[in-house]
Amino acid sequence: MDAKLEQLEATLNNINVINAGKKREEAVALLAQLLPEVEFFQAETQRLQDTIAHERRNASFQREINADLRNELKAERNHSFDQSIKLSExxxxxKRAERLLSKIPQEELDKLLPKQKGLER
Structure with missing residues (x-):
């Protein structure tokens, strides 16, 4: 296509009063050859622009999803951390209750809790 464009430009630049009819016919023939290529090029360019726009939208959507997932993961980690703290407490x-309970003689426990036989320390 570039070679044909250069040929067309050269033909147009070389038109003068003497060869105007012949050069005009050459220019029209070159334009007729170039037109399908230019139309194809325009269609292909538009297709690529549409593809790029679509991919940009997809990338933006994926960034939003990733941000949401990161926030959800952070919330789950915070919840897990909170649960670990509660469990530790x-x-x-x-353990404190077990230590206190182990200091009470078994006889006293039996008096306080007569219905519960076999109380383990």
Missing amino acids: LERRC
């Missing part, structure tokens, strides 16, 4: 309280 409950374990600490349970």
Whole structure:
């Protein structure tokens, strides 16, 4: 296509009063050859622009999804951390209660809790 464009330009630049009819016919013939190529080029360019726009929209959508997933992961990690802290606190309280309970003689426990036989320390 570039070669044909250069040929057309040269033909147009070489038109003078003496060869105007012949050069005009050459220019029209060259234009007739170039027109389908130019139309194809325009259609292909538009297709590529549409593809690029579509891919940009997809990339933007993916960035939004990624941001949402990162936020969800952060929230889950925070929740997990909070649950770990609560669990640690409950374990600490349970161990403290077990230590206190182990200091009470079994006879006293039996008096306080006569219905529950086999209480384990």
